[in-house]
Amino acid sequence: RSLLGTRLDYKLSDDINIGGTFLYYNERPLITRNLIGNEPARNIQYGLDMNLKKNSRVLTKMVDALPFLQTKEVSTVTVNAEFAQLLPGTSNKIHGEGTSFIDDFENAATPYSLLSPQGWKLAATPREPAFDLSNGALNNLKAGYNRGKLSWFQVDNIFYIQGGGGSYVPKDIKLANHYTRPVLPNEIFPYFDPYIGNFYQPVLNLAYYPSERGQYNYNDGTASQALLKSDGSFANPEKNWAGITTAIRTNVDFEQSRKWSIRR
Structure with a gap:
């Protein structure tokens, strides 16, 4: 005031x-x-x-x-x-408008954040021959032969604050790069009402490396559908996959329970 x-x-x-x-x-x-x-x-x-x-x-x-x-x-x-x-x-x-909100219906939906990396786990192998080389067999390591490396994480905003955590940023990382730069809320939500101040939008980052062996991938290089090079990388990375999954736990009604999965 x-x-x-x-x-x-x-x-x-x-x-x-x-x-x-x-x-x-x-x-x-x-x-x-x-x-x-x-x-x-x-x-x-x-x-x-x-x-x-x-x-x-x-x-x-x-x-x-x-x-x-x-x-x-x-x-x-x-x-x-x-x-x-x-x-x-x-x-x-x-904007000089005398507009007042009676109800913006924000409580009409229950928000559930999917941004926490701790809430996501490795996804199970899809039941498709292109992904599951074991053809659905139980306790068969071939089910994970085509799993590529996938990591998911959040970058702490302290690295984007000038003068705050700038000393923690590695010298070989450029914050102007699209893979490492901060994200503003209006880039994702164009009609979002901005807050007073400079706040960055928390995002869940996914890094996929199809040429590298993923978690719990015990490929020994004998399967023709998942050949390995001499350095241990995949010969046909375009055939690999990776995924994470999480459960929606806000509703105790099991008939309405859903499961979200991100797969690439």
């Missing part, structure tokens, strides 16, 4: 004084969605006034003309005039 004001007086003569008052009040909201009664105000109020005080011999003579009255003091005429006006408005942070 900010409040500014001033008072000006101009003495036109010994009998006349002209003055003016100006007040400015502004509220800066933290969000652009405001409930009824909490709209941020930007009001301007100004006023003008004039004071006149003058001796009048005419009034003195008029009073003396009345019977049984005889004045000895000089009559004085005093005039005070004032004018004030309030110009209400709203903060520029909401």
